[in-house]
Amino acid sequence: MRRLSYSSTQLKDLTNIEKRKMKNNRAQVTIFIILGLILVVVIVLLFLLIKRPDISLADTENPQAYIESCVNEAVEEAVEILLENGGDLEPKGSIMYDGQELTYLCYNKNYYKPCINQRPMLIEHIENEITSYIQPRVSNCFQTLKSELESRYDIETGNMQLETKLQKGKVVVNIKKDFKMTRGDDVRSFTNFKANLISGIYGLAKIAMEISNQEAHYCNFDILGFMIIYPKYDIQKFKTGDSDTIYTLKDLITNQEFKFAIRSCALPAGF
Amino acid sequence: MSYAQVLILIISTFAFCYLIYSSTGSVSAEGIEDYVCCEETIYGSSCQFVEKDECAEGFRTAPTQCKDTSYCELGCCYSPDTGLCGENSPKRNCQGTWVDDASCNIAQCQKACCVLGSNALWTTERNCEIESGFLGLETDFRQEISSEIECIFLVEKDDEGACVLGSDCKFITRGECSGRNGDFYKDIFCSDPSFENDCEAKNHKECIDGKDSVYWFDSCGNKEDVAKECSLFTGTYCGLVNGNPDCKSVDCTVDGKKRKNGESWCEYEGTIGDGKDVVGSRHIKHICYMGEERIEPCQDYRNQICVESKVDLGTETFSEAACRINQWRSCLDYNNLEDRGEAKEKCEENPDCTTKGVHIDKFNFDLCSPKYPPGFDLTNEGGARNAEMICSMGSQKCTVVYVKRVSGWKCEINCDCEDSGFTQQMNNFCTSLGDCGGYTNFAGETTDDGYRSSAGQIDLNQYKKYARNNPRQAPAEPGSLNVLIGGPTGDSEFEGDYGPKNAMGVGGIGFVAQVVSLYLLEAYTLEMAISGAATYGGAGVGSGGASAVLGSFGDALVGVGAAMATASVLSMAFGIDYVTALIISSIAVTSSYLIWGWEAVKAFGIYALIAMVVLKYVLGIGKTKKKVIDFQCLPWQPPTGGDDCSKCNSYDPLGVP
Numbered sequence: 001m002r003r004l005s006y007s008s009t010q011l012k013d014l015t016n017i018e019k020r021k022m023k024n025n026r027a028q029v030t031i032f033i034i035l036g037l038i039l040v041v042v043i044v045l046l047f048l049l050i051k052r053p054d055i056s057l058a059d060t061e062n063p064q065a066y067i068e069s070c071v072n073e074a075v076e077e078a079v080e081i082l083l084e085n086g087g088d089l090e091p092k093g094s095i096m097y098d099g100q101e102l103t104y105l106c107y108n109k110n111y112y113k114p115c116i117n118q119r120p121m122l123i124e125h126i127e128n129e130i131t132s133y134i135q136p137r138v139s140n141c142f143q144t145l146k147s148e149l150e151s152r153y154d155i156e157t158g159n160m161q162l163e164t165k166l167q168k169g170k171v172v173v174n175i176k177k178d179f180k181m182t183r184g185d186d187v188r189s190f191t192n193f194k195a196n197l198i199s200g201i202y203g204l205a206k207i208a209m210e211i212s213n214q215e216a217h218y219c220n221f222d223i224l225g226f227m228i229i230y231p232k233y234d235i236q237k238f239k240t241g242d243s244d245t246i247y248t249l250k251d252l253i254t255n256q257e258f259k260f261a262i263r264s265c266a267l268p269a270g271f
Numbered sequence: 272m273s274y275a276q277v278l279i280l281i282i283s284t285f286a287f288c289y290l291i292y293s294s295t296g297s298v299s300a301e302g303i304e305d306y307v308c309c310e311e312t313i314y315g316s317s318c319q320f321v322e323k324d325e326c327a328e329g330f331r332t333a334p335t336q337c338k339d340t341s342y343c344e345l346g347c348c349y350s351p352d353t354g355l356c357g358e359n360s361p362k363r364n365c366q367g368t369w370v371d372d373a374s375c376n377i378a379q380c381q382k383a384c385c386v387l388g389s390n391a392l393w394t395t396e397r398n399c400e401i402e403s404g405f406l407g408l409e410t411d412f413r414q415e416i417s418s419e420i421e422c423i424f425l426v427e428k429d430d431e432g433a434c435v436l437g438s439d440c441k442f443i444t445r446g447e448c449s450g451r452n453g454d455f456y457k458d459i460f461c462s463d464p465s466f467e468n469d470c471e472a473k474n475h476k477e478c479i480d481g482k483d484s485v486y487w488f489d490s491c492g493n494k495e496d497v498a499k500e501c502s503l504f505t506g507t508y509c510g511l512v513n514g515n516p517d518c519k520s521v522d523c524t525v526d527g528k529k530r531k532n533g534e535s536w537c538e539y540e541g542t543i544g545d546g547k548d549v550v551g552s553r554h555i556k557h558i559c560y561m562g563e564e565r566i567e568p569c570q571d572y573r574n575q576i577c578v579e580s581k582v583d584l585g586t587e588t589f590s591e592a593a594c595r596i597n598q599w600r601s602c603l604d605y606n607n608l609e610d611r612g613e614a615k616e617k618c619e620e621n622p623d624c625t626t627k628g629v630h631i632d633k634f635n636f637d638l639c640s641p642k643y644p645p646g647f648d649l650t651n652e653g654g655a656r657n658a659e660m661i662c663s664m665g666s667q668k669c670t671v672v673y674v675k676r677v678s679g680w681k682c683e684i685n686c687d688c689e690d691s692g693f694t695q696q697m698n699n700f701c702t703s704l705g706d707c708g709g710y711t712n713f714a715g716e717t718t719d720d721g722y723r724s725s726a727g728q729i730d731l732n733q734y735k736k737y738a739r740n741n742p743r744q745a746p747a748e749p750g751s752l753n754v755l756i757g758g759p760t761g762d763s764e765f766e767g768d769y770g771p772k773n774a775m776g777v778g779g780i781g782f783v784a785q786v787v788s789l790y791l792l793e794a795y796t797l798e799m800a801i802s803g804a805a806t807y808g809g810a811g812v813g814s815g816g817a818s819a820v821l822g823s824f825g826d827a828l829v830g831v832g833a834a835m836a837t838a839s840v841l842s843m844a845f846g847i848d849y850v851t852a853l854i855i856s857s858i859a860v861t862s863s864y865l866i867w868g869w870e871a872v873k874a875f876g877i878y879a880l881i882a883m884v885v886l887k888y889v890l891g892i893g894k895t896k897k898k899v900i901d902f903q904c905l906p907w908q909p910p911t912g913g914d915d916c917s918k919c920n921s922y923d924p925l926g927v928p
Contacts, residue, residue: 109320116361120364121355122357209357211921213359224560239647268574270660270705271660
């Protein structure tokens with residue numbers, strides 16, 4: 001029969017063995033945990049460091065889409081500058097207000113006199129400003145497109161004619177430029193390119209012209225009456241200490257703001 | 272009267288007139304000969320009548336008004352591309368069609384109602400064509416509609432209904448459907464079962480741009496009927512309430528008071544009216560619009576004031592406010608009118624004017640002065656000069672006369688001028704002219720550098736209460752309709768010579784000369800000369816009164832005039848030479864003794880005259896001495912230091928810059 005009892009030494013040995021076993025188990029678990037953590041870190045690093053494929057909407061294989069995207073970006077920049085400055089890319093005949101140069105749309109330096117319309121054809125002026133801003137950029141777009149495609153196609157281009165039109169709710173840019181891509185028997189020709197940018201600048205410019213006309217005629221423009229009739233627009237008016245009036249027009253649909261200045265029937269302090 | 276006397280009097284009159292003229296300086300257009308019409312200025316502005324050195328190089332200039340040049344003549348600029356018109360446009364700025372009518376009263380610029388589907392627009396016919404083209408609609412230009420409001424709110428718009436385009440359906444106008452070659456079904460929704468599509472009726476609610484009410488939309492995004500009626504006119508409009516489209520109140524609650532949408536009212540930075548507007552204050556128009564309170568400050572320096580009127584709606588009132596021009600210049604101008612009755616009448620008729628005066632003993636005058644005194648720009652030399660000129664109208668001298676009696680020197684005339692009451696009244700008058708005198712600014716800070724008085728100082732703390740906002744402050748009076756719209760003033764041609772007649776100049780001189788000649792012609796009693804009736808807008812003649820128009824010069828002049836009149840009387844009565852008589856009368860011109868003396872002469876003859884001479888030259892009885900009490904009205908001086916700079920906006924909760 002086997003003896004089931006153990007001596008103290010044997011017991012001690014047994015305990016040590018058990019202890020060692022337990023230690024080994026804990027060590028294994030620790031190692032697994034550490035390995036698991038390392039794995040997680042590596043995976044995370046892989047996600048972070050591996051560059052994602054560049055998903056560009058400007059697909060050079062589709063020149064129309066490419067140019068449209070490029071033009072829209074340029075038009076958006078131009079419109080933003082024009083809205084901030086009162087219709088000029090570089091304000092001419094302007095006032096510094098709240099850190100911003102604002103163009104005078106109607107101005108008379110003398111006291112007591114109604115203002116003289118500085119931008120009687122504001123819509124056309126803005127169209128010209130947008131055209132002058134985007135023209136070099138659009139040329140660059142075509143140059144870039146040509147460079148991208150030259151490795152795969154024979155590219156022939158012609159002169160460019162660009163026209164900007166403000167319409168209700170949008171800015172439309174029409175480009176006339178011959179663009180021919182040839183690869184073997186595959187010939188693709190483009191003559192007209194068009195871009196549309198959603199913008200409320202047309203409506204805002206129309207209101208600005210109406211304000212200029214009324215300030216030139218009556219030395220005043222009633223903003224409350226106008227807003228009640230046309231609740232789509234918000235107008236704020238502020239008279240500075242120098243008799244300048246700052247108008248801020250806001251299209252509540254697009255949230256775009258158009259700021260400009262008027263100086264009409266200015267009154268001096270004193271005589 | 273001998274020819275020599277007459278000659279001396281005439282020469283003296285002209286001599287004094289010349290003295291005044293040369294001291295006030297010539298009234299000229301101040302260098303207007305240096306002004307030209309610049310086609311473009313160095314700052315980039317077109318067609319400005321400015322000084323020659325402001326013209327940009329390479330552009331045309333002409334030594335005349337711009338309206339008289341070919342390139343800067345003002346007219347109407349019409350654009351055939353947009354159909355829009357620009358009023359008051361110089362020829363050189365117009366790349367379209369330029370017409371010689373600055374108000375654009377031409378056929379192409381006449382506006383009428385342009386119906387664009389379910390919307391309407393008040394515009395020109397050509398612009399209507401353009402806008403219709405944007406939407407692919409036929410031009411619908413209705414000239415029979417006579418007003419913009421009628422056009423926007425009442426005109427019958429195009430029919431709306433379901434427009435079936437193949438398997439698709441859109442709820443649009445007949446015109447739009449026609450443009451898309453669809454089949455139009457008036458007043459039928461796309462969710463109608465007969466159309467056999469997937470559009471479910473009344474799927475959700477939305478607000479529609481330009482419409483007041485909340486509308487149902489089907490599951491395909493097509494508009495259906497009204498879910499809830501809202502109306503701007505009843506104070507509600509479609510908006511998000513707790514995240515859901517609902518009728519949102521567009522009325523405002525301001526300081527516990529309900530204001531309706533579109534209502535406007537005035538608020539002021541302190542007390543207004545009666546010459547009490549405090550330095551630096553401004554009138555502010557408040558508006559309730561779409562549930563929000565907005566502000567529209569009137570022009571600075573109180574060149575505009577806020578006026579208010581209330582419309583009775585039966586159970587409640589609706590307030591309307593406007594910023595209109597402050598006619599303070601006219602108030603001061605009335606004082607130059609020769610006809611004092613007319614001046615008084617005009618002053619009373621003008622809602623921006625009030626009569627202010629000083630009445631102390633014999634020192635009396637009344638002037639037409641602004642109810643809402645103007646502010647001054649003291650940051651530049653021109654503004655400071657302007658301020659000094661206007662404030663100097665309040666500088667006056669009061670002559671106090673002492674007479675030697677048996678008991679000693681006794682004050683006989685204008686004794687109260689030596690008290691602080693004189694300073695008080697004069698300062699009140701001074702502050703009513705503008706930012707003058709000892710007064711408070713809208714922060715409640717007072718300074719006393721704006722006046723100097725030899726009658727002593729006054730306590731300026733009395734004025735601090737005017738800097739506090741008074742909720743019961745009555746608004747400024749609207750006046751006539753012509754001035755309410757903020758256009759040209761009712762009184763004078765705004766574009767014409769609205770500038771001042773020189774308040775210190777020719778008008779005042781002429782008046783005093785008239786007074787002097789009056790005495791010469793009538794040789795009147797000294798009682799008249801001394802007391803001087805309280806006159807309207809002109810010289811209070813005599814020892815105390817002064818020509819308000821001429822300021823501090825007036826007193827000396829009228830004193831001389833009275834002396835000359837007296838000298839003539841004495842010379843004629845006693846046969847003494849005029850020069851001797853002049854010396855006697857100049858010494859005693861304000862003396863009550865001389866009145867008594869004159870009465871005594873009439874009653875007792877030569878004996879009384881001898882007795883008078885003995886008393887006067889031996890005992891010195893009846894000698895007089897004068898003490899001039901001077902009040903100088905100067906531009907208000909701000910407190911030193913910059914501790915209060917931040918207070919500029921602190922009184923306005925909406926942060927008026």
